[in-house]
Amino acid sequence: MSNAIHFAILGMASGGLYALMALGLIVVHRTSGAINFAHGAIAVTAGYVLVYCESKSIPILVSVVLAILSGLVLGVLIQLLVMTPLRNASTLTKAISTLGILVVLQASAQLKFGSQPQLVESFLPQNGVTIFGAYVTVDYLIMLAIALVLAAVLWVVYRRTRFGLATTAVSDNEEALGTLGWSSTLVARGNWAIAGTLAALSGVLLAPTTGVSLPSMTSLLLPALAAALFGRLSSFPVATLGALLIGVIQSELTFYGQAPVLRDLPNLPEAVPFLLIIVILVARGKTLPTRDFVESRLPSLGSGRVRLRTLLPAVLVAVLLIQWMLPLEWVMATTSTLIAGIIVLSLVLLIGYAGQLSLAQLSIGGLGALVTARLVASADWPLPLAVLVGLAVAVPVGILVGLPAVRTRGATLAVVTLGLAAALNSLVFSTVKLTGGDVGIDVGFPSLLGFEFDETTYPRRYALVALALFVLVGIALCNLRRSGLGRWMISVRSNERAAASLGVNVVGAKLAAFVMSSVIATLGAILVAFRFPNALFTSFEPFQSVNYVVQSVIGGVGFVPGAAAGGMLEPSGLGSKAIHSAGLGDWLTLVGGLLLLLTVIFNPDGMVGSGLEQARAVKRKLFPAKASSHAAKSSIAVQSVVGDAPGRGEAKVLAVSGLTVQFGAVTAVNGVDFELRSGEVLGVIGPNGAGKTTLIDALTGYVPSKGSVTLDGEQLQGTAPHHRSRLGVIRSFQSLELFEDLSVGENLLVASEKLTFRRALGAMFWPKRPALDGAAPAAVQEFGLGDALDGAPGDLSYGQRRLLAISRAVACNPTVLLLDEPAAGLDDVDRQALKALVRRLSESWGIAVLLIEHDVDLVMSVSDRILALNFGTVTAHASPEEVRRHPEVIRSYLGEDDAAVAAGDGCTRGTDETMERSAQ
Known part of the structure; x- marks a missing residue:
């Protein structure tokens, strides 16, 4: 029993260190909304400062102070040099920038101190005490006490002081904070200084206990991330409790590790926090983001067009160089570049196309490579069959990795995948029985149909195989970009809520992206493992995947050629070879980290993206006539429109009964009843906060609700938004939520095309020119978008963007169309056109229209009936004339004098002043 207590106390001391790290992560998240993946690197840097001071015989107390101050300085420098330029960037972009900082700090430390652990003298008391029969040294108790005291201090500071309140305001609204006399920059800088x-x-407290080494970044960062997430990245006390629990669990598992059931899992304690990360985030996440979620704006995307007149000469030159011209050492560097390029291609698909940041690609691919190696070595399987099985293994692995992405997104998803990579490293790649350790697995020399291509004997052949696979995978990804499945993925990347409203299965699109990227990563990992007769898996550790993210962003994560450019930064690739030739080989990692930071700040589209844009600009200047002639021919076919506008046939009824939505103690929609038939327009009015948009959210499945919603008797309650869309219940959004990464025509294609597994898979190998069909051609004609199909939504005027948002919904051929403030921001001319348009959609198209609008004149003149809401409750449901004179509606929303309304002088348009007077 005393041993168990002893290990529990030791675990609490370790948990105290995790808590200190977690507190810093929460401080950064409070001020910037980002997750700082460089936090552990700052700790290790401070440890190295302690090592350096000790080597110079600086007194220990002075050394400790200098080491701690180094963290403060690093925090300020990160905020000044990186976060300030990225103040308007997405949290995902900020997270990627912290990966660059991590690489820079790691490379700098390795250049100065090497990779061997450095020991420092302990500066805390080492005498022991007995607690509940367990003997522990005082230094562990001091570390625990420091963590508890700092957690309490931070809790008070951030809840009770003006600085704490200002910190919360920085992340919510910097401009509003400035009006109160606070400098948001100084507040953010102060928080980064505290976090550092x-x-x-x-790092200083840990250094005398475990020594200082680069791998200790992992041992510090990931448990701290788990603890911070346990506290929802906001609560200091809860995060501290989570850190202590993690420490205790790890310590007890170490104590009981010799039990028969745990003996074969020696690294299970290390995997505990990573598994907790996955459980916590999946349990707390949401299938779709909430209405206030800010979509991450990722780098631009390539068109996906395969230009054979460019590709074929490039491949021919590469073959000539590999086969006859390059020295062997440069051939092997080319092989490394191409293999890294294949793994980076998996990130082009996952991050570029689908917007899902994964820090586990090499680990995922390593599982398939391990299975392939075991089948070849132990079961004597032929290589082609073993490779197919290894690739097949990537499918369920991709699904398992993708499941957290169903309920998490952005930087938090990166935390999940990093935790998964660390868990795989602890439980699989560090298990000698599975991987053979430093000896590896004897896989012999690869061959296919008698054609031998092992790198040891035939390095040029191996390079050609890598080249062929890179080109084939690259072509497949280009085709995917132009396919229906590719448009699904990009729509999800752009805006999950809008994608679901058009019938896109968001879960299916994400899982497809993870599965396909896992297969590609596995192909690259197999090439890594089979380069030599003994397949080694010692390099499949978590932060190697970080390096591939670095390469993908620098090369251009939205462009297939960017994978080749990024692959040159592989440590044994062409870039490394060139730097080594210049005598600067040890600086490659540092250069890569710095390039990532510069790319994220100044060139987010990467080398290839910016290069292509510059080339297009030059071409437009040199050949303006040619550029305009290309623009005249749309890349999207539009079927001719014959006869009347399409409809869904017989009239249908949307019946709503007792619809109620509650957010905690607040009832946003309270027992709403109505029926809406085909060909009718139901206007919904009410003050801000009345529950109008929440009503649409409930009808379309974006928020949980009670009551009944049926379409011609078919119950919709409990079904997903994309399912309701496919049944004909389509919505628009207040903020448009267009897919900015897709062209105007592609926005309509997402809404109109019917995607099947066969069509999605076939498009990767035999793509066809996309065609608008169904209701989409009529929508193009109705809204006058024929000349804008190949343009970007951002090139349209605001009024045209509004029309595009509605036409995209109409292209789904809706039975029920729910329009959320479509006239917002339009001038009088566009409002009159919108009024006529809504009536045509109702009368000519036979669509049942529910219209939310603050323009009272518009909604009254276009609607057959009006539903007035206040505090989520129906105050009136009648004809426009009756509602216009309803006393409760006048009091709560219209704000007009009864006599004036009765005389017909009244409401023309609800103004901002009226809405400010109305009940919230």
């Missing part, structure tokens, strides 16, 4: 100090303190 906490990280440095963790």
Whole structure:
């Protein structure tokens, strides 16, 4: 029993260190909304400062102070040099920038101190005490006490002081904070200084216990991330409790590790926090983001067009160089570049196309490579069959990795995948029985149909195989970009809520992206494993996947050729070879980290993206006539429109009964009843906060609700938004939520095309020119978008963007169309056109239209009936004339004098002043 208590106390001391790290992560998240993946690197840097000071015989207390101050300085520098330029960037972009900082700090430390652990003298008391029969040293108790005291202090500071309140305001609204006399920059800088100090303190306290080494970044960062997430990245006390629990669980598992059931899992304690990360995020996440979720704006995308007149000469030159011209050492560097390029291609698909940041690609691919190696070595399977099985293994692995992405997104998803990579490293790749350790697995020399291509004997052949696979995968990804499945993925990347409203299965699109990227990563990992007769898996550790993210962003994560450019930064690739030739080989990792930071800040589209844009600009200047002639021919076919506008046939009824939506103690929609038939327009009015948009959210499945919603008797309650869309219940959004990464025509294609597994898979190998069919051609004609199909939504005027949002919904051929403030921001001319348009959709198209609008004149003149809401409750449901004179509606919303309304002088348009007077 005393041993168990002893290990529990030791675990709490370790948990105290995790808590210090977690507190710093929360401080950064509070001020910037980002997750700082460089936090552990700051801690290790402080540890190395302690090592350096000790080597110079600086007194220990002075050394400790200098080491802690180094964290403060690093925090300020990160905020000044990186976060300030990225103040308007997405949280995902900020997270990627912290990966660059991590690489820079890691490379700098390795250049100065090497990779061997460095020991430092302990500066805390080492005498022991007995607690509940367990003997522990005082230094562990001091570390625990420091963590508890700092957690309490931070809790008070951020809840009770003006600085704490200002910190919350920085992340919510910087401009509003400035009006109160606070400098948002100084507040953010102060928080980064606090976070850096906490990280440095963790590193200083840990250094005498475990020594200082680069791998200790993993041992510090991931448990701290798990603890911070346990506290929802906001609560200092809860995060501290989570850190202590993690430490105790790890310590007890170490104590009981010799039990028969755990003996074969020696690294299970290390995997505990990573598994907790996955459980916590999946349990707390949502299938679709909430209405206030800010979509991450990722780098631009390539067109996906395969230009054979460019590709074929490039491949021919590469073959000539590999086969006859390059020295063998440069051939092997080319092989490394191409293999890294294949793994980076998996990130082009996952991050570029689908917007899902994964830090586990190499680990995922390593599982398939391990299965392939075992089948070849132990079961004597032929290589082609073993490779097929290894690739097949990637399918369920991709699904398992993708499941957290169903309920998480952005930087938090990166945390999940990093945790998964660390868990795989602890449970699989660090298990000698599975991987053979430093000896590896004897896989012999690869061959296919008698054609031998092992790198040891035939390095040129191996390079050609890598080239062929890179080109084939690249062509497949280009085709995917232009396919229906590719448009699905890009729509999800752009806006999950809008994609679901058009019938896109968001879950299916994400899982497809993870599965396909896992297969590609596995192909690259197999090439890594089979380069030599003994397949080694010691390099499949978590932060190697970080390097591939770095390469993908620098090369251009939205462009297939960017994978080749990024692959040159592989440590044994062409870039490394060139730098080594210049005598600067040890600086490659540092250069890569710095390039990532510069790319994220100044060139988010990467080398290839910016290069292509510059080339297009030059071409437009040199050949303006040619450019305009190309623009005249649309890349999207539009079927001719014959006869009347399409409809869904017989009239249908949307019946709503007792619809109620509650958010905690707040009832946003309270027992709403109505029926809406085909060909009718139902206007919904009410003050801000009346529950109008929440009503649409409930009808379309974006928020949980009670009551009944049926379409011609078919119950919709409990079904997903994309399912309701496919049944004909389509919505628009207040903020348009167009797919900015797709062209105007592609926006309509997402809404109109019917995607099947066979068509999606076939398009990767034999793509066809996309064609608008169904209701889409009529929508193009109705809304006058024929000349804008190949243009970007951002090139349209605001009024045209509004029309595009409605036409995209109409292209789904809706039975019920729910329009959420479509006239917002339009001038009087566009409002009159919108009024006529809504009536045509109702009368000519036979669509049942539910219209939310603050323009009272518009909604009254276009609607057959009006539904008035206030505080989520129906105050009136009648004809426009009756509602216009309803006393409760006048009091709560219209704000007009009864006599004036009765005389007909009244409401023409609800103004901002009226809405400010109305009940919230």
